[in-house]
Amino acid sequence: MRTVVIATNNAHKADEIASALAVEGWEFATLAQAGLASDPEEDAGTFEGNARIKAQAAWEAARAAGMRCAVLADDSGLEVDALGGEPGVYSARYAGPEADDAANNAKLLAALEAVPDAERTARFACTLVMLDEEGAETVARGTVEGRIGREPRGAEGFGYDPLFRPDAFADGRTLAEVPQAEKAAVSHRGNALRALGEALGL
Numbered sequence: 132m133r134t135v136v137i138a139t140n141n142a143h144k145a146d147e148i149a150s151a152l153a154v155e156g157w158e159f160a161t162l163a164q165a166g167l168a169s170d171p172e173e174d175a176g177t178f179e180g181n182a183r184i185k186a187q188a189a190w191e192a193a194r195a196a197g198m199r200c201a202v203l204a205d206d207s208g209l210e211v212d213a214l215g216g217e218p219g220v221y222s223a224r225y226a227g228p229e230a231d232d233a234a235n236n237a238k239l240l241a242a243l244e245a246v247p248d249a250e251r252t253a254r255f256a257c258t259l260v261m262l263d264e265e266g267a268e269t270v271a272r273g274t275v276e277g278r279i280g281r282e283p284r285g286a287e288g289f290g291y292d293p294l295f296r297p298d299a300f301a302d303g304r305t306l307a308e309v310p311q312a313e314k315a316a317v318s319h320r321g322n323a324l325r326a327l328g329e330a331l332g333l
Contacts, residue, residue: 273322
């Protein structure tokens with residue numbers, strides 16, 4: 132059995148990754164489940180840079196604990212065209228360092244209040260960095276294009292999911308209005324995980 136530590140304690144994100152990257156013989160664990168503590172400063176200016184910081188810190192924490200495992204980290208966020216690509220790498224703390232999803236969504240809606248529907252284009256982007264048991268790195272990226280709605284809808288997702296309407300959904304549903312499997316089929320993280328699987332030859 133191969134253990135892959137996901138460099139997060141976000142249960143929603145961990146479930147999404149484990150569901151999308153279901154490889155026979157692999158078991159996934161969050162940092163907490165693996166008994167590891169890792170919380171590096173994410174001060175890179177790109178998703179890839181932040182994912183690499185998290186992956187390296189978690190890999191080193193595992194080695195210090197005597198664990199032999201692979202580590203998978205991601206950094207992702209929302210890029211809104213009308214806002215010049217914001218919130219970008221600041222997506223999780225858009226409304227402040229202690230902000231929750233509701234506060235971030237409220238700030239985004241306020242920033243886009245005067246923007247016409249046709250100009251509310253956006254994308255979710257995700258970059259994954261995986262370090263294998265020897266520390267060798269594999270990088271993969273995925274995106275999903277869509278638009279920002281005018282009110283939150285749905286309770287299945289997290290983050291900006293209740294506001295994001297993927298172009299792939301012709302009926303205008305948000306990512307928070309679909310089951311996990313349907314979300315993974317079109318999501319940025321799902322696309323990045325599929326790209327990672329191809330890069331690893333899975």
